[in-house]
Amino acid sequence: xxxKDNMQNEWNEQTQHPDYKREIVEVFRSNLTxxxxxxxxxxxxxxxxxxxxEMLSPEERGRLYHVLNAETLADILEYSENKIKxxxxxxxxxxxxxxxxxxITEMAECLREMEKxxxxxxxxxxGDDLKRQIMLLNSFEEEEIGSKMTTNFIAVHSGxxxxxxxxxxxxxxxxxxxxxTIYVLDRDNALLGAIDLKDLIIAREGTQLDxxxxxxxxxxxxxxxxxxxxxxxKDYSEDSIPxxxxxxxxxxxxxxxDIMELVDDELGEDYARLAGLSAEEDLKEPLKKSIGxxxxxxxxxxxxxxxxxxxxxxxxxxxxxLPLIIxxxxxxxxxxxxxxxxSLAVTIRVLMDENISGRQKLFLVxxxxxxxxxxxxxLGLLAFLLVGFYLFALKGQSLAVAFSISACTGTALLLxxxxxxxxxxxxxxMFRKLKVDPAVASGPLITTINxxxxxxxxxxxxxxxxxxxxxxx
Numbered sequence: 001x002x003x004k005d006n007m008q009n010e011w012n013e014q015t016q017h018p019d020y021k022r023e024i025v026e027v028f029r030s031n032l033t034x035x036x037x038x039x040x041x042x043x044x045x046x047x048x049x050x051x052x053x054e055m056l057s058p059e060e061r062g063r064l065y066h067v068l069n070a071e072t073l074a075d076i077l078e079y080s081e082n083k084i085k086x087x088x089x090x091x092x093x094x095x096x097x098x099x100x101x102x103x104i105t106e107m108a109e110c111l112r113e114m115e116k117x118x119x120x121x122x123x124x125x126x127g128d129d130l131k132r133q134i135m136l137l138n139s140f141e142e143e144e145i146g147s148k149m150t151t152n153f154i155a156v157h158s159g160x161x162x163x164x165x166x167x168x169x170x171x172x173x174x175x176x177x178x179x180x181t182i183y184v185l186d187r188d189n190a191l192l193g194a195i196d197l198k199d200l201i202i203a204r205e206g207t208q209l210d211x212x213x214x215x216x217x218x219x220x221x222x223x224x225x226x227x228x229x230x231x232x233x234k235d236y237s238e239d240s241i242p243x244x245x246x247x248x249x250x251x252x253x254x255x256x257x258d259i260m261e262l263v264d265d266e267l268g269e270d271y272a273r274l275a276g277l278s279a280e281e282d283l284k285e286p287l288k289k290s291i292g293x294x295x296x297x298x299x300x301x302x303x304x305x306x307x308x309x310x311x312x313x314x315x316x317x318x319x320x321x322l323p324l325i326i327x328x329x330x331x332x333x334x335x336x337x338x339x340x341x342x343s344l345a346v347t348i349r350v351l352m353d354e355n356i357s358g359r360q361k362l363f364l365v366x367x368x369x370x371x372x373x374x375x376x377x378x379l380g381l382l383a384f385l386l387v388g389f390y391l392f393a394l395k396g397q398s399l400a401v402a403f404s405i406s407a408c409t410g411t412a413l414l415l416x417x418x419x420x421x422x423x424x425x426x427x428x429x430m431f432r433k434l435k436v437d438p439a440v441a442s443g444p445l446i447t448t449i450n451x452x453x454x455x456x457x458x459x460x461x462x463x464x465x466x467x468x469x470x471x472x473x
Contacts, residue, residue, distance in 0.1 A: 020044055024052035028060065034067045042072065050079040058089060065090050070097035078102070084113045096125045104130075105150050105258070108137040136251065145229055146222030148262060149243040149252030152176045155183045158192055158210060162203045169200070178255060180239040184213045189249040191242055193217055219244055222251060226262055233259045304448040308455055315459035318467065324397075325462050328387060328409045329455070335379065336416040336454040337447040343368045343424025344446050351432055365425050372421025376414035384410030404466055411465075412458040419457070420450040 027040045041049060053061060053076070065073065073090070077083040077098065087095055087110060099107050099122065111119050111134065123131060133151050140146030154176055156168045165182065173179050182195045193215040203212050219242045220229050233241060233254065240253040254262075312319075319326060350356060350364055388406030391397040397405075424446050 020048040021052040021055055024049055025055050028052075028056070028064055028067075038067050038072075041068070046076045047079040049076045053080065053086060054082070061086065061089055065094065070094055071101055074098045074101035078106070084110055088114065088118065092121060092125070096122060100126065100130060103150055103152060104133050104137065105148060108134050108147075112138075140222060143225050143227070144222065145220050145224050145226055145243055145254070146252070148226065148258055149222065149254055150178075150258065151252050152178045152255075153183060153240065153242075153250075153253040154179050154181075155185050155189075155250060156209065158184050158186055158213070160209050161205070162200060162207045162209065162212075163205050165195075165200060165209050169197075178240060178253065183242055183250055183253075184209060185250055188247075191217075191219060191244055191248060191250045194242070217242070220254070221246070230262060233262070301448055304452070308448065308451050311452060311455050312459070315455075315463060318459050318463045322405075322462060322466060324391070324395075325405060325408070325458075328405070329458060331383070331409065332412050332416050332454045332458045333451050335413060336420040336450040339372055339375065339417045340420035340424035340446045340450040343372070343421045344428060347425045347428045351428060361429055365422070365429070368421045368425040369418060372418040373414070376417030379417065380410035380414035382410075383413050408458070408461045408465055412454070412461050415457045415461075416450070416454040419453045420446075423449055423453065 024041055024044055028037060030037070032040065053064075056064065068076070073094075077086055080086060087098065090098060099110060102110065107130070111122060114122065123134065126134065136151070137147055137149070154169055154172050156165045160168075169179065169182060180197050182197065182200060184192045184195060186192055193213040194217045195209070195213055199212045218232065218236045218238065220232065222243050222245055238256070240255045241259070242250050243252040243254060245251050346368065347364065350360075384403070384406045386406075387409050388403040391402035391405060392399055395402070427446060427449070
């Protein structure tokens with residue numbers, strides 16, 4: 001390849017994958033005046049600018065905070081994973097201006113993560129309305145719906161016409177931009193229903209609001225636990241779900257983006273638990289905390305592992321007389337573990353639906369048992385043929401011995417896979433019945449239990465079939 005081709009390839013890579021972060025940093029480090037720097041930087045998307053902040057030193061970022069106004073900084077920091085770190089670098093007055101432009105839930109989260117002294121100062125400098133909203137969100141526990149809601153919504157009172165409702169919408173839209181759904185309240189601010197913005201726009205001017213209000217509308221209470229509401233929230237495709245207090249008054253909403261984040265967080269936690277962790281970890285988590293999450297489960301699994309080893313020890317006479325069967329133990333254990341984990345994952349996903357009936361649970365158990373049986377039958381037959389051929393052709397065993405061992409392996413594989421499918425389904429269902437999060441029935445726990453089932457099945461068959469029936473030793 002000649003130099004011209006190399007230059008062409010480099011140019012193609014630059015045009016296909018431009019390094020916006022580096023370009024932004026170069027603009028900032030140039031000798032341009034602050035106004036021109038701002039104009040050049042704002043030619044890039046806020047996400048790219050947020051990524052470029054990581055490449056600047058604290059001193060450089062400090063100068064950049066002077067170049068950009070509070071509204072622009074707020075838009076940029078929305079995309080940053082280290083917004084708390086960057087916000088703490090901004091001067092206190094500008095910090096308040098930036099925070100005031102965040103969504104109220106984002107602002108509350110940032111304030112919670114600040115140092116106590118900085119948090120107290122920031123809250124004191126907020127306006128009275130923002131203080132009230134922050135106090136409202138902080139009055140709920142982190143696991144409650146109220147801590148995740150936003151007060152960014154449009155509400156009108158019943159008994160008025162479309163024209164008055166449009167005026168109210170325009171007045172509130174200057175502050176609240178979630179205008180796709182308009183909530184209708186009575187004189188005590190209790191929720192009566194909702195109106196789609198499109199329906200309000202196309203309604204005739206003289207129409208009364210009650211005529212276009214949907215009174216059958218999903219809602220949640222602020223003090224309900226997030227885990228208990230996720231099933232309901234996922235069943236609806238509304239742009240926002242109203243959040244009510246104990247007096248049925250509208251105090252906030254969950255937007256579709258909020259709901260997606262809640263579902264994503266819940267799936268992340270379930271995934272962590274399936275790995276035997278008590279919660280999700282990240283790269284910045286302290287070593288001691290990460291060890292504390294993992295060690296309790298590992299101690300439990302160590303105890304179960306000793307039980308499995310003890311069961312294997314109980315069959316030492318079988319191993320002593322038929323040492324060749326040890327070679328296929330891992331095959332049985334691995335397949336049983338894989339099948340059990342698959343069934344567990346399916347069951348956890350099904351149980352996320354809070355409205356699942358007893359009949360549906362029974363159907364799930366039957367279905368997983370059938371899947372385990374059919375898969376076990378197919379793989380058991382394959383194991384019977386392949387293991388028998390391997391022992392006869394490559395290990396020099398007699399036909400009777402080779403296919404006796406392979407029959408034992410195939411039968412054990414069938415039973416282990418079927419029983420593992422059942423355990424991967426029944427254990428989380430049992431946890432659910434006991435009012436315990438079924439995700440606690442983690443992957444390592446299921447795998448260890450399935451190891452125990454597989455070992456007993458495999459060596460039990462070898463002991464009964466090969467030693468006591470066929471008298472092979």
